[in-house]
Amino acid sequence: MGNYLAGHAFQYLSKRDVYDIEKKLLMRPFFEKMDMHEKTNHRYKMIEECKHAIFIFGKSPSKIDEKIDSKGVFEEYKIAKSLKKNIIAIPATGYAAEKIFAEQKKNIVEYPYLEMYLTALEKEKNPEKISKIVIEILKDCVSD
Structure with a gap:
């Protein structure tokens, strides 16, 4: 992906x-041969270098008909949150991203940059329109 x-x-x-x-x-x-500790360190370093974290999908590899949310994506979300990154989850993609968005919506005071975009992010399904919403959020984050 x-x-x-x-x-x-x-x-x-x-x-x-x-x-x-x-x-x-x-x-x-x-990399395939990374253990859990190495993966956590890798995630931390990756997120530490960014200003923003955008979460889409978040499905663990499984059978096609199984819906298993990715534990790694949830870990990345927790890391991004602890590092005070601007976090944008795209609920239309489902899986972990949808759950992260629900948590953000419930605790919107922690994510003031999302407040005016919550309804649009929640309802929009068109990828091009979602991209435009995300770009607007990022512009707002940069101008603050």
Whole structure:
């Protein structure tokens, strides 16, 4: 999933003549042989380098008909929260992202930058419109 999204993000930045893409887009793949401690450290380092964390999907590898939320995504959310990052969860993608959004909505005072976008994020299903909402949230976060 990460490569698919990174490709679109790369294309978006390229069209806008952004040449220092590595300063705007951070990719940190996980290696197969990492133990739990190494994965936690990897997550922490990855999130520490970012200003914002956007959560989409969050499904553990399982059978197609099984819906198992990713424990790793929940851990990344907790890390991002502890590091006081701007967190945006996309509930339309389901899985862990939907649960993270529900937690944010319940505790909106901790996420003031989301307040005016909650309804739009919750109701919107169109990926292009969701992208525009996220961009607006990020612009608001940067201008603060």
